[in-house]
Amino acid sequence: MKKFIIFFSMVILVVMGLFLIFLAIGWLPVEGIKQILISIQEQIIPTIIVGALLLGGGVYFVYLSVREIRYGLTISFRNPEGEVRVSLGAVEEFLKRLGFDEVREMKPELSITKKGLEINARLTLEPNINIPEATIRIQGTIREYVEGVLGIKNIASIKVFITKIAREREGAEITRP
Secondary structure, three states, X not given: OHHHHHHXXXXXXXXXXXXXXXXXXXXXXHHHHHHHHHHHHHOHHHHHHHHHHHHHXXXXXXXXXXXXXXXXOEEEEEEOOEEEXXXXXXXXXXXXXXXXXXXXXXXXXXXXXXXXXXXXEEEEEOOXXXXXXXXXXXXXXXXXXXXXXXXXXXXXXXXXXXXXEOOOOOOOOOOOO
């Protein structure tokens, strides 16, 4: 889907660019274009639908571009064999997959500062959890895995923000650590 929207957006931009060039050099009759614009203006609902689809595609294209820039940021370090680069997106995906009994959903956000890597984890916790104990364990595990498994030693901070306490699932028992 992502590739289709990018392709479609590029085709629209190419067509619009060619249209303006042909109009400027006189290859397109101005009178014919006026007629097309008048007929488009008379068909309000289809024009609004096509306009909304193009606008939505454009906004989505911008979103994908910004997201790709974010996922393109990397953390690099050297080991005896050479340089290693890990994208922030890869670290975020890695952190999402860490399994915590207390956490129903984790949305990590990473940023690179002069002090090092800052990790902000937005969590939805399971009900009936001791929050101080759980957050200490979560922060410690995140640090342990990022340093031990990914090899990233320069962690400035690990902040946990609890966005929601989830409802109990029907038929599920909560296990406490």
